Amino acid sequence: MAGNAQEKILSFIREYLDKHQTPPTLREIQEHCGFSAIGTIQYHLKNLAHGGFIEVKPRLSRGITLTNRTTGIPIIGTVPAGPAQLAFEQVEGYISALHEEMKPAPRTASAGSPRSSSSTTSLATPPNPAFDPRGLFALRVKGDSMIDAGILDGDLVIVRPQSSAKNGDIVVARLAQEEATVKRLVRKPGVIHLAPENPKYRPIPVDENTEIIGKVIRVVRHYS
């Protein structure tokens, strides 16, 4: 697999932006990514731009900007797949990692829209968890099972993927074949279950069919 250099460069640009608030120059990329020629950077930037990961404004110094696809954390409607392999086919859209616009995202084109036959190599493929800032993703909450914890239907929870959690943490878990749910993890001696925060529902025992996908670290709600 090629594309290694592309990932490296893209990561560096993101780091640089994080740190300096302004995009790097070609030569900075060159140096920090360990290339001995600036032409190499030109080459990869062209491909990254082609792949829709960045935009390069011609003639402008520091004219690289990251696209939503690169910057954003994906909003996922449902999480039926395994933990690492999140359902990126189901990406509703992206929100800025900085939460710039956390409005209900318009349904985006399916991730399968290929640009395949072009001359660009690698990375011009569906989004990859390794790409968003810290692997975060956002999940739109359905239902009222966490209403007493102040998490309402339609809210957006931001999730850090992790396979275990502490007592009291609010987690995203996947039950058997079902979609993911948001619940509070309760660990007592001899008991581990996922507790809804709504008397209408009952706790769900954690067994081998239950999988913790991540921990809810933030809740965001928008009023029109």
Place this chain on the structure above:
Amino acid sequence: MAGNAQEKILSFIREYLDKHQTPPTLREIQEHCGFSAIGTIQYHLKNLAHGGFIEVKPRLSRGITLTNRTTGIPIIGTVPAGPAQLAFEQVEGYISALHEEMKPAPRTASAGSPRSSSSTTSLATPPNPAFDPRGLFALRVKGDSMIDAGILDGDLVIVRPQSSAKNGDIVVARLAQEEATVKRLVRKPGVIHLAPENPKYRPIPVDENTEIIGKVIRVVRHYS
């Protein structure tokens, strides 16, 4: 009052960043702010940097970055004053307008820390509502009166200042001498009141002592 040019320039930088994701050059500032000499921009940037509103990285093209003070929207603990004159003495800190870090902000130094006797003019004064992106501010919620609306103690509500609101809107209002509260505005024929979302509390009639400060447009909660 001088500082007019400074405000103009600062606003332009913010707009430019919004639009281009990268800071403007001195000459772009010059042109768009209507100055005929680049030296003027140098002059004002120096002062803006001195005042703590921007940082300018020497020798770097497009090396201007906005500081939190400029970028952020203020987190206000209490709002005792009038609507326009929000209590900026009470600023807890700033959060990125992009909500970059909406963690409970550490108490910041009092706004009164002066840099007065320096040669820098104007604008090196306390923050000004006109400065944050769209006049937004954030308020940390105290109490449980809106618990049934999913707004919990400690949550951060983001408020757009406005003096009236529609039926059903969640608003920030100031009652007589008291601090501001978050309530739902209820308009029925003949009745206008501020309704808590917790059976423990009673609706508050809206009279001439009640003032609507703004509308809650977002709620953000952080789990440690």
Place this chain on the structure above:
DNA sequence: TTGTAATTAATACATATGTATGTTAACATT
């Protein structure tokens, strides 16, 4: 007025930075 500081202007300069072009090596495809 007179003087001093604040602000704007004019201009020359150094260099930071993107662009264009050609070369080479590795590797797959025919």
Place this chain on the structure above:
DNA sequence: AATGTTAACATACATATGTATTAATTACAA
């Protein structure tokens, strides 16, 4: 082997962009 594509390298070049310096203008106080 011949051919083409990818990836990396080398280098020369144009210009975009910050810097330095000095002067002209305006504002304002004594």
